[in-house]
Amino acid sequence: MAPDGITTARAALPFAPSGIVTPTVPPDIVTPAILLDFAIVDANIRRMQAHATAAGVDLRPHVKTHKSVKVGRQQVAAGSTGITAGTLGEVEVFAEAGFDDIFFAYPVFATRARAERLRAVREVARLRVGLDSPVAADALAAAFSGGAPLEVVIEVDCGAGRCGVPPAEAGALAAHARSRGLLPAGAYTYPGHGDRDAAAPAEASEDELAALATAANAMRAEGIEPVILSGGSTPTSSRSARAPLTELRPGEYVYNDLGKLRVGACEPADLAFFVAATVVSDAVAGQVIVDVGTKALGREGSDQRGYGTAPDVPGAVLTKLNEYHGYLAVPEDVARPRVGDILVIAPNHVCPVVNLFDEMVVHEAGRPVGRWPVDARGHLS
Ligand SMILES: Cc1ncc(COP(=O)(O)O)c(C=O)c1O
Numbered sequence: 001m002a003p004d005g006i007t008t009a010r011a012a013l014p015f016a017p018s019g020i021v022t023p024t025v026p027p028d029i030v031t032p033a034i035l036l037d038f039a040i041v042d043a044n045i046r047r048m049q050a051h052a053t054a055a056g057v058d059l060r061p062h063v064k065t066h067k068s069v070k071v072g073r074q075q076v077a078a079g080s081t082g083i084t085a086g087t088l089g090e091v092e093v094f095a096e097a098g099f100d101d102i103f104f105a106y107p108v109f110a111t112r113a114r115a116e117r118l119r120a121v122r123e124v125a126r127l128r129v130g131l132d133s134p135v136a137a138d139a140l141a142a143a144f145s146g147g148a149p150l151e152v153v154i155e156v157d158c159g160a161g162r163c164g165v166p167p168a169e170a171g172a173l174a175a176h177a178r179s180r181g182l183l184p185a186g187a188y189t190y191p192g193h194g195d196r197d198a199a200a201p202a203e204a205s206e207d208e209l210a211a212l213a214t215a216a217n218a219m220r221a222e223g224i225e226p227v228i229l230s231g232g233s234t235p236t237s238s239r240s241a242r243a244p245l246t247e248l249r250p251g252e253y254v255y256n257d258l259g260k261l262r263v264g265a266c267e268p269a270d271l272a273f274f275v276a277a278t279v280v281s282d283a284v285a286g287q288v289i290v291d292v293g294t295k296a297l298g299r300e301g302s303d304q305r306g307y308g309t310a311p312d313v314p315g316a317v318l319t320k321l322n323e324y325h326g327y328l329a330v331p332e333d334v335a336r337p338r339v340g341d342i343l344v345i346a347p348n349h350v351c352p353v354v355n356l357f358d359e360m361v362v363h364e365a366g367r368p369v370g371r372w373p374v375d376a377r378g379h380l381s
Pocket of ligand 1: 062084105106190232233234235249250251252253
């Protein structure tokens with residue numbers, strides 16, 4: 001009989017969707033390893049770009065999802081205006097690789113060392129940074145005093161409750177930034193609450209458009225015309241590509257994952273990113289152990305919701321993770337994989353997984369392409 005934990009987790013059966021197309025596993029693969037299907041990546045990039053272009057808004061993908069110069073170049077080649085980054089390290093990696101239009105969408109606090117690095121990036125690329133407090137504005141102003149004014153984008157909260165001033169206060173903060181010699185270019189918001197469930201993207205999209213409209217009016221009331229009104233996570237991008245928004249910043253659409261599938265932000269066939277894992281134990285009934293734990297998959301999920309699936313084993317769900325062990329619960333009526341089998345795992349959330357690997361094993365519709373580095377892996381500070 002399966003241990004209690006597994007039985008309980010299976011009873012609340014998490015998310016094991018059908019229709020996910022898993023990639024061919026190279027025979028010489030050493031697991032755990034990222035498997036990336038670049039044909040699907042390319043299709044995801046083209047689809048989002050076509051959507052933005054048709055709607056007349058700019059697309060500025062967030063590179064935190066892939067941290068890959070090659071994938072970023074594909075996004076720019078498809079027509080994106082530039083890129084969005086979430087850490088100064090990411091900004092530097094991409095600036096060094098030749099990306100010349102970067103939005104550092106984070107409420108940056110410019111300490112001395114960070115200020116020097118920001119100035120160095122600004123020498124080689126157009127740089128805009130996020131701002132959500134007067135004190136951060138003062139630090140940025142001091143860091144860039146004497147040079148060309150730094151462009152800042154005011155972060156406003158549209159309901160995610162993470163960062164950002166209330167939209168109506170965007171004008172006051174922009175005016176403060178301007179008084180310190182910064183150049184307020186507009187406002188941005190992150191509708192993180194659009195990830196909650198299938199109904200959330202539509203509500204979060206309305207919230208972000210309303211927040212950007214309020215922020216724009218507040219800036220205009222201070223005599224500042226916003227040239228950028230930026231929003232759009234992967235779940236909200238399909239609905240938010242309209243006025244007053246001028247720029248979308250989705251990240252995860254490039255690979256997709258179970259989380260995006262759960263909220264209806266992609267189709268099963270749009271998943272491009274998987275982790276290859278070896279079955280290392282079948283000693284306990286009702287499950288097998290695979291060699292991916294928290295150090296390969298992160299900890300996104302819960303015992304009830306699961307930590308990922310093995311789409312080729314119908315109904316199988318990772319119900320628990322230790323550091324190097326993944327507990328894959330297999331339904332009773334499904335044949336358990338054997339020790340030594342290599343399984344393809346679909347993760348809940350791709351971004352943390354990307355950051356745990358040095359490279360990706362890339363193929364294109366079954367044809368091996370090679371190993372690509374995860375260039376900005378780490379680079380957190
Ligand atoms: C500031 C910011 N912009 C854009 C995104 C991209 O959203 P998504 O990951 O849903 O594509 C994120 C994601 O965390 C973010 O934090």
